[in-house]
Amino acid sequence: MPSADQLYSVAEIREAERRAMAEHGIAGAVMMARAGAAAFEQIRRHWPERRRLTVICGAGNNAGDGYVVARLALLAGYRVDVHALSDSARLPVDAADAAERYFQAGGRVEALGDSLPGDSVVVDALLGIGLSRPVSEPYASAIAAINASAAPVVALDVPSGLDADTGNVLGCAVAADLTVTFIGLKRGLLTGFAADYCGEVLCDSLALPSEVLAGAGSIYRLTKTPPSPRPRVAHKGHCGHVLAVGGNLGYSGAIRLAGEAALRTGAGLVSIATRAVHSAVLNLGRPELMCHGVESSADLASLLDKASVVVVGPGLGQDAWARTMFAAVLASGKPCVVDADALNLLASRSERRDHWILTPHPGEAARLLGSTTGQVGADRFAALVSLQQRYGGVCVLKGAGSLVGDGERIYVSSTGNPGMASGGMGDVLAGLLGGLLAQGWSALEAARLGVYVHGEAADRLALRHGERGLLAGDLPAEIRELLN
Template structure:
């Protein structure tokens, strides 16, 4: 490509629905090997516009200019490595045209939160009960509880194994950590809570099953994560008062399919999760998806540094903390995912993505919930 300074990719359009092969595959390979800057028109050639799936091969663009409407496939799954900077050009299409077209998905954004009344007290901001931290996994439950605290919950309790309670109380004195081994010991904690967060460090042994079985009949809002989801997959149920937060592997177990099938069409998977289990489904990953009874929402915050243990536990606490403060399930899930990603982006900006730990998000959570 002698004498070429810039490549404009307009090889394949938004209607691509089969694997790229032949001359088009060769052209895409040449573009990717050129080392030249690439601007894609509407969507990088080879990406499925609706799902973001790479159809065998795809152009890796530096920028994508999406006309008239943003293509939902640009914002989740594999597309994160192909679209580059996404820009929108409306081409002066009248607002009346947009108003007549149903929206398939929308990007999340932070909503303004009202300031706290000067006369408020901790009872106004809910009581989160985190259930988890089986033997050897106390850190996961602690992260979830700390995240609920930093997000603004008035009170946060943690029901964990007795062996962990004293150490956790010493490590974070603002948390009320109780050693719980039986349903009878858990019951008083459930009675005091306004929101449950179940699953971080829960495991799948008899203690875990006992705790989950005791919690599920309660009608208060709950956020389900990690092994709570794996146990749910073994005995499926449907409830309208929960937020489920699976990663692709957990979603695959909940839907009785493979992780690859989930990732192949993340929009369909999130929709299926909500349809089957009720409540709100949060399908984590690059471009986390949030599905309630309304339109799908797609997160535009977060970075690859979040690919480390404990990030999901923090998200569980964030969502639970927002519900405790009065947000409905869908809003808490959307805002929680957005703020969780913002905190990770801020932490990465100040130290880099590599080596980012879940606990690094905690001070930034407090920052962003106050903006």
């Protein structure tokens, strides 16, 4: 059985299939039969009241999975409509055999019309995991027909048109309600645009021996490791001192959010270094924040001496003051979280360190790599690897399915929601990561836990109140509950 939290590339899944056949004598037709049976079982579980199935088959082995589903449904007394975009005689051997068995059971194939019946369950068996180029006709029209249907949609292995390695849409893609994937969980089902197309994702190992995936995979789904209880004798000196640097003119809110998040995460002390005009009012309503007006590197030096961790970037700006503050933070050699405008300033320097966490969104990542947001989005995994190789430490590439990497492993977050598309969310994450670092977590442990909890806090709030109107300032109290 594959690990429930391990993710695989298409190449690794192909190799697992080869090993299953060559080393364990499991025929491709057997795996296809198991895949179809697993998918049909999930259809019955999810929509027990529906007794009609519409299966759309393409030209490869994914079509064979679809024919297996169709035959099983037919034998179970369902009304079954199969629409094929390829003559069954031209399918690969195992898929052609699955089609023939469907015909022998009394099934037939019809031309795909302009609309699909709304009272059925639609099964997407068009393209599978091997797609690497934009969807062409007649597949694009078939995908459009599926997406126009009012019926629930089940994708076999991957929604057709979605890149199973990157989560990108190759021109167009099926928007499924359920994706039943096979052998191992594909990495592209949890990041990029996948959330808009996969629906619920379930993985069936097809009862293959675990050995077929041995040695594969350095990518994992992010899970939460609950913190241990504090010693009863703990005091604030044991819990670290976070210094948050930022809040340039007009942007005091960003550094306030970061500071409060660090407090709610459990940091013993939190100081804020900001523009002097903000310092007297920034902690109104949150007196636990120690706010200091800082206008020069000399002003910052004593605060840096006292800090165990520095969060730099929220509301920092990119003017002369910002550059002075950022240079002083780097010169201090303190462990740090680098976020927002500090990342933009970092893009113009040649710095590589092992004890920092970088938290770019795709635009910031593009500037750090000297590329474009399109290039970053085309392969988020490759972009993360490039960031870590160039800058060291632990990198967090934010976005739907945020990625965390340290050069050895990559973790993909399954928490978070579109309600987080509002100002200040990244500032809260930066403070959260800083608070965890200050309490003794390693950079990788802090990033893994912090990214997961940040998204989970937003998910819990969205479940109670909805996604629209979710504010960054809503998260710190929820983060506190989750960490406890």
